[in-house]
Structure formats: structure tokens, C-alpha cells
Amino acid sequence: MTTISTSDGDPARGGAIPAGATLLHPEPDRNCPLCPRLSGFREAARAREPEWFNSPVPAWGDANARLLIVGLAPGMQGANRTGRPFTGDYAGDLLYATLLEYGFARGQYLARPDDGLTLVDCRIGNAVHCVPPQNKPLPIEINTCRQFLIATIATMPGLRAIVALGRIAHESTLKALGLRAAVAPFAHGAVHQAGAIRLYDSYHCSRYNTNTRVLTPDMFRSVFAKVRADLG
Numbered sequence: 001m002t003t004i005s006t007s008d009g010d011p012a013r014g015g016a017i018p019a020g021a022t023l024l025h026p027e028p029d030r031n032c033p034l035c036p037r038l039s040g041f042r043e044a045a046r047a048r049e050p051e052w053f054n055s056p057v058p059a060w061g062d063a064n065a066r067l068l069i070v071g072l073a074p075g076m077q078g079a080n081r082t083g084r085p086f087t088g089d090y091a092g093d094l095l096y097a098t099l100l101e102y103g104f105a106r107g108q109y110l111a112r113p114d115d116g117l118t119l120v121d122c123r124i125g126n127a128v129h130c131v132p133p134q135n136k137p138l139p140i141e142i143n144t145c146r147q148f149l150i151a152t153i154a155t156m157p158g159l160r161a162i163v164a165l166g167r168i169a170h171e172s173t174l175k176a177l178g179l180r181a182a183v184a185p186f187a188h189g190a191v192h193q194a195g196a197i198r199l200y201d202s203y204h205c206s207r208y209n210t211n212t213r214v215l216t217p218d219m220f221r222s223v224f225a226k227v228r229a230d231l232g
């Protein structure tokens with residue numbers, strides 16, 4: 001495990017709040033205009049699919065949870081359609097099955113927001129709140145949306161563990177914690193201690209990663225087994 005110096009941030013919170021940061025509401029407005037490319041993409045999706053959510057997808061779960069999962073961005077047919085993180089596309093099948101197995105969710109995942117599933121001591125958000133073309137946000141969009149990740153983290157008083165799904169989520173989370181991305185390189189299964197917060201890395205549970213066996217269900221489960229063992 002890497003222990004990260006938090007001298008650049010707030011050591012009590014794992015360096016969660018960069019000095020001088022202005023805390024906004026943790027969730028953006030549904031018409032957030034800050035990324036012109038993504039707001040245009042969102043508007044086009046609204047015109048094409050008026051019944052879909054087509055807005056920045058808010059984090060889901062209790063702000064008092066000890067675990068936060070940070071994904072990349074909503075998928076077009078998943079969270080962008082349903083409005084709940086990881087709900088409705090392949091990535092959610094593996095994520096929610098794993099959360100149920102390790103006691104971080106309760107109920108039944110039926111890939112729709114009204115399936116009655118609840119999270120237990122767990123919250124789920126994304127590094128980027130709006131669906132990006134080809135699932136690829138630009139660096140400026142990741143940087144712009146980080147203010148909402150910072151605010152999400154800042155409103156979780158009991159936060160002890162963050163699972164970052166993929167390199168982009170990992171690096172944006174480090175920066176949201178007020179740390180340089182270089183202090184803790186991304187690697188699947190790596191664990192980094194930043195003050196009171198332990199950051200766990202996993203490859204993203206996307207269909208592409210699982211189809212190519214970059215990530216197997218066992219590899220994914222092993223990350224959450226560690227989190228469960230550490231949180232008790």
C-alpha cells in the first residue's frame with residue numbers, strides 16, 4: 001500500500017479540500033453549461049430521446065456512507081438514459097452484483113431506477129457528470145467537472161474509502177483530494193492511503209474491459225473484498 005503525504009491538502013480529510021477551493025453544491029444544475037461540447041451533446045440527446053434523463057447524473061447513495069465509488073462518466077444507454085449511476089448498461093450488471101455480494105447494496109438490481117435496490121454504507125458518483133461522445137471526456141471537461149467531485153467528497157463526513165474505476169477516475173479523485181496524480185500511480189488492485197481516506201484502484205467494469213479479460217469478475221471482486229475487510 002502506498003501512503004501518500006497529504007501536506008498539500010487537509011490531512012484530516014486525506015487532503016480532500018484544496019486550499020482556497022470554493023465549495024459549490026455537490027450536484028450541477030440539470031442545464032449545466034460549463035462544458036460546451038457536453039451540453040451540446042446532451043441537448044441533442046434530449047431532442048432525440050425526450051423520455052431519457054439526458055442531464056448531469058447525480059451521485060446516488062447516503063452522504064453519510066463510508067465508501068464512495070467514482071466512475072468515469074454516464075453511459076449513453078445507462079445512467080444517461082435512466083438517471084441512476086451505472087444503471088441500465090453492462091457495467092452496472094457487474095458493479096451491482098459485486099456490491100450485493102459484499103453487502104454494499106441490498107435488494108435486487110433490475111437495471112432500472114425503480115427496482116428498489118438500495119446502497120448500504122456506499123455512494124456512487126462519476127468523475128464527469130454528463131455523458132461524453134464515445135465515453136471519452138476531454139481533459140478540460142474532466143478538470144471542469146472536478147469541482148462537483150470535490151463538493152461530493154466534502155459533503156461525506158464519514159468517508160473512509162474510495163474505489164476509483166479506471167485511471168481517469170483515479171487521477172481526478174487524487175486531484176479532488178488536493179494531491180498530484182503522480183504521487184500514486186494507477187494500477188488495478190493498488191491501495192493508497194491519503195490521510196483518513198484509503199483509495200482503491202480498479203479497472204473500469206466496462207463491457208470492453210470484461211470482454212477483453214482486462215478485468216475479470218474475480219479481479220473486480222478482489223477489490224471490494226479488500227474494502228469490506230478494511231471497513232469491517
Ligand code: SF4
Nearest residue numbers: 028032035056130145
Ligand atoms: S460534465 Fe460536469 S461541468 Fe461539464 S457540463 Fe456536465 S455537469 Fe457541467
